[in-house]
Amino acid sequence: MEKENNLSKQTDEIEALSSICCTDWCTLDAVTKTYSIQISSAESEEGDGNSLAISLQVQLPTDYPSHAPPVYELSAPWLRGEDRLQLGNALEEIYIENCGEIILFHWVQKVREFLETISESSKEVLQGEEAASNVNDVEVYLDDCARDTRSRWSKSGTKEQMKMEISCPEIFHGDFVTDRKSKFQGHLAVVNCEEQVLCVFKCVVCFDVVI
Secondary structure (H helix, E strand, C coil): CHHHHHHHHHHHHHHHHHHHHHHHEEEEECCCCEEEEEEECHHHHCCCCCCCEEEEEEECCCCCCCCCCCEEEEECCCCCHHHHHHHHHHHHHHHHHCCCCCCHHHHHHHHHHHHHHHHHHHHHHHHHHHHHHHHHHHHHHHHHHHHHHHHHHHHHCCHHHHHHHCCCCCCEEEEEEEECCEEEEEEECCCCCHHHHHHHHHHHHHCCCCC
16 A cells, blocks of 8 residues: 555656656656756756756655655766765755655755855856956056156156145045945046046045945
8 A cells, every 4th residue: 555655646746847847857767767857047047058057866766755765866067075965965854854755846946946056156256256357457557557657757846746736536435235245335536637546546445445
């Protein structure tokens, strides 16, 4: 009786998942009940070529779900080390919490959540690298401005005279805007020369705010 009950639950679960996953579902061996599911993050489903994916292969033993979990294997070129261990532990916790019940749908959802977390972390790293690159570009530009200023000092008179001619304009600071873990603040100043740009930038950076 228990064997027939397991078989019935397995059949219902497979039919439901194959219908939901459609082209991402593949039957590898119907006799041994071995299946493969290609799981992607929501962004990948929207056509983002940079998104990640994991192949979840499962084999359903005859005593699943009453007494045993599915035998599973996770496949992805980038999935290794701590990430693989973390995801494997999460799948095993789901089985323990739902012992005796079908769990494949929960596993698919957990893998998808894991992918979205990894994708978000990767985005933050890329945004940080892009921001650092932009700041470096600005610093290079301002260094060029500073060299031009020193050149004009040598041609136009003393440094004291140059400082008298160039004054830092008034800087207006906007309210902080928070987007997830990042904070942004706008600044406005009317400048008439490159030297004033340099002055405004240094004043803003000194207060450790985001441009």
